[in-house]
Amino acid sequence: MRLEFAQLQYSFPTPEVPSWSAKVDRWYQLDAPAYGLAQAFSRQVLPAGHVPSMILLASAGSSSETDFLFAKADVPSPSRFVHTLPSVRAVPLMQVMGWQGPVLCFQNDPFTWLTGIEEALGLCDSTNPEIWIVGARPLDGSNWSAHFARLMHSDNSDPSARLLIEPLKSRKNDPFKTRPTDADFWRWLETDRAPESTFALSSEWDLRQWDAKAP
Amino acid sequence: MTWITGYGCTTAAGDGIAPFWRGLEQGTDHSHAISLNRVFWPHAAGAIPAVKAYTRPHAEISQRESLLGDLLRSWKEARSGLTIDGKIGVILASTKGFIDDVIWTSTQAPKQDTLMPLLEDFVAKTGLKTAKTAGVSNACASTLAACFLAQTWLEKQNFDHVIVLAADSVGAFVIKGFQALRVITPDQTRPFDGARSGFFLGEATAALVLSAKPQGRRVRLAGMGLDAEGFAVTKPSQSGESLRRAAALALKGHKSPDFIVAHGTGTPANDSTEDHVFHQLFSAPSPWITGTKWSVGHTLAVSGALDLIAGCEALRHQRLFALANTQALDSSFQGRYVTTEMTAAHPQTHPWTRFLITSLGFGGLHAALLLESGRE
Numbered sequence: 001m002r003l004e005f006a007q008l009q010y011s012f013p014t015p016e017v018p019s020w021s022a023k024v025d026r027w028y029q030l031d032a033p034a035y036g037l038a039q040a041f042s043r044q045v046l047p048a049g050h051v052p053s054m055i056l057l058a059s060a061g062s063s064s065e066t067d068f069l070f071a072k073a074d075v076p077s078p079s080r081f082v083h084t085l086p087s088v089r090a091v092p093l094m095q096v097m098g099w100q101g102p103v104l105c106f107q108n109d110p111f112t113w114l115t116g117i118e119e120a121l122g123l124c125d126s127t128n129p130e131i132w133i134v135g136a137r138p139l140d141g142s143n144w145s146a147h148f149a150r151l152m153h154s155d156n157s158d159p160s161a162r163l164l165i166e167p168l169k170s171r172k173n174d175p176f177k178t179r180p181t182d183a184d185f186w187r188w189l190e191t192d193r194a195p196e197s198t199f200a201l202s203s204e205w206d207l208r209q210w211d212a213k214a215p
Numbered sequence: 216m217t218w219i220t221g222y223g224c225t226t227a228a229g230d231g232i233a234p235f236w237r238g239l240e241q242g243t244d245h246s247h248a249i250s251l252n253r254v255f256w257p258h259a260a261g262a263i264p265a266v267k268a269y270t271r272p273h274a275e276i277s278q279r280e281s282l283l284g285d286l287l288r289s290w291k292e293a294r295s296g297l298t299i300d301g302k303i304g305v306i307l308a309s310t311k312g313f314i315d316d317v318i319w320t321s322t323q324a325p326k327q328d329t330l331m332p333l334l335e336d337f338v339a340k341t342g343l344k345t346a347k348t349a350g351v352s353n354a355c356a357s358t359l360a361a362c363f364l365a366q367t368w369l370e371k372q373n374f375d376h377v378i379v380l381a382a383d384s385v386g387a388f389v390i391k392g393f394q395a396l397r398v399i400t401p402d403q404t405r406p407f408d409g410a411r412s413g414f415f416l417g418e419a420t421a422a423l424v425l426s427a428k429p430q431g432r433r434v435r436l437a438g439m440g441l442d443a444e445g446f447a448v449t450k451p452s453q454s455g456e457s458l459r460r461a462a463a464l465a466l467k468g469h470k471s472p473d474f475i476v477a478h479g480t481g482t483p484a485n486d487s488t489e490d491h492v493f494h495q496l497f498s499a500p501s502p503w504i505t506g507t508k509w510s511v512g513h514t515l516a517v518s519g520a521l522d523l524i525a526g527c528e529a530l531r532h533q534r535l536f537a538l539a540n541t542q543a544l545d546s547s548f549q550g551r552y553v554t555t556e557m558t559a560a561h562p563q564t565h566p567w568t569r570f571l572i573t574s575l576g577f578g579g580l581h582a583a584l585l586l587e588s589g590r591e
Binding site for chain 1: 310311314318319321323324325326328329330331348349350351352353354360363364367368371372388391392393394395396397441442443444445447456457460576577578579580
């Protein structure tokens, strides 16, 4: 199996009207993660032309920001309330993609993103051959990151993919004493680019970075 | 194979399956009011809306403690008589968890997750040795989505048991939200009625034990379907395309169910979509169609679990419960709905062995489950 990974950094809120505004009803009422996922797809963070058999929405932080804004408003906003369900983030993404299919929304802080990857590794097979794991996280100030990972059952990774991660059967037999968190994963991804660098995802899987563009 | 081997619940009817089932059979509407003593309404949440009251004892505890207590009671009932050992997983299905404990006094977006700590509390209190845990939040289809995940753990990852917990309570946050959406009925939850006007919220917890081998309740998870459509956030498409696909997946390779426990919220959009989909899936006469929300309210993430329990009890008792508040079916509907008059006029002709559950969630996240009694 191969995992293609990409992310888009964006600012939110933004005064710009997105290119996909006609596809999403009331796009201006989306929260930051919902906006980011739609924007990242439209900017082709993943190579174009691929269709997932399933989407896993890994919503780290749940809808905390939106919950707070809803609670603090003098007049409860119905459009803001529906975005307090983290699964609703899948809607604008599906509208921009023109896609329908099974969606599972995970919430497992501080392991939400890694839970998405782990569960995708368990779900991906010949009947479910391409699973996308998507999510968004705040960076600093008004900056966010929307991240997409595309897990393929067969090794048909796209040569234009920016970053590949290879899931490996773990050599570890013992359960973790300290389970790695999403923060550990982002740190590994961003700082440790040595060719043989691995990240112990679970007692069953390691992840190894492989830069498709590296000579 | 995946088996439902145990279940338990707490609802507006009281603690346990017995009062829940009794209310369904006797046509008791426990949902018509929300006790001000039971609703989590911190002072910081502002004015309390006018609601009627029913009495239910309420101690001065946090929403988190209250949900945990109810979950533990549900679990005690669910695990009764079962041998639960080997590789065990736990999945929590919830929409907002203990949000009211946290949100009203926050001065910024809270960092605290209001779901997974509840699951951690449960595991700590029960002493279960778990190989894996997860939280699933697919809106009102959360329980069935959790069952989908549980099935993959059992059938692909060699789990012996997966406990699906479901919990949502009625508090200021969800009341304000659903009032803003204008889906709270001014009188009663009347699913599939021509004069339906929405629903009451209900609070509940449930524990389902899914196992790789049969024991206990011995109801088989025969089919499962999960699908989503990006139509609109708060209502399904009129065509119900995504729900139809989910139900078709669940029904694939099986005969028609004997009855359906529908989502049946009593909103114009939901009930129209479900009727349309059932008409597409089944030739006339359709299987009997009923629901539980008229009795215990819309329990959000827990609704799928209560529908599953109600359907299993209907198989066990070989009796089906009516949509007791539904007085005049929508004349445009084509399904065969279980109203009080219909059950009297149409006696059961064969033993029931199979039922379908449908769940529709905000964001067009839908799910369907087919369950079958007995056979290994």
